[in-house]
Amino acid sequence: MSCTEITCELKSITPEVKNFKPQKKKFKAGESVEITCSEKAWVFTKETSKTFMCQDNGEWDHEPVCQEITCEYPHDQHVSRSSISGESKLGEKQSYSCEEGYRETAEKATCTRDGWTPNPLCTGMFCCEILISF
Structure with missing residues (x-):
């Protein structure tokens, strides 16, 4: 009777992966790999x-991949629901508009690692009454 060694394989190293250590494709159960993503990606x-x-089952604890950074709605x-469309890539700028009662804090929103900037995109408008006493 022969035993088969359980291994995990790095299936594909994409352009989003800047580096991985150790530099090999097959790993035994209990071994680990450190993945470093490029500037435009994250795990x-x-x-x-x-x-x-x-x-021990030949699967990774989580899929070792780098994903391109995107910003959601x-x-x-x-x-306003109609002003920013779908997912935007890192560095992408979009014009936007705010719901009624709010105003834009910038001309365009920019997708960053921390989400959309500026943050907040919209700020409430406040009405002031001037009271004049006679």
Whole structure:
């Protein structure tokens, strides 16, 4: 009877991966690999570098991939639904408009590692009454 060694494999190293240590493709159960992403990518935890462990079942604890940084629609920012479309890539700028009662804090919104900037995109408008006493 022969035993088969359980291994995990790095399936594809994409352009978003800047580096991985150790530099090999197959890992035994219990071994780990550290993936470092390029400046325009991150792992699922929104970090640029993370260590992944090969499990006893031959699967990684989490998929060791770098994903391109994108910004989703800015929920809870009082942005008009029709003004920012879909997911935007890092560095992309979009014009936007705010819901009624709010005003834009900049001409364009920029997708950054921390989400849309400026933050907040919209700010409430306040009306002031001037009381004149005679």
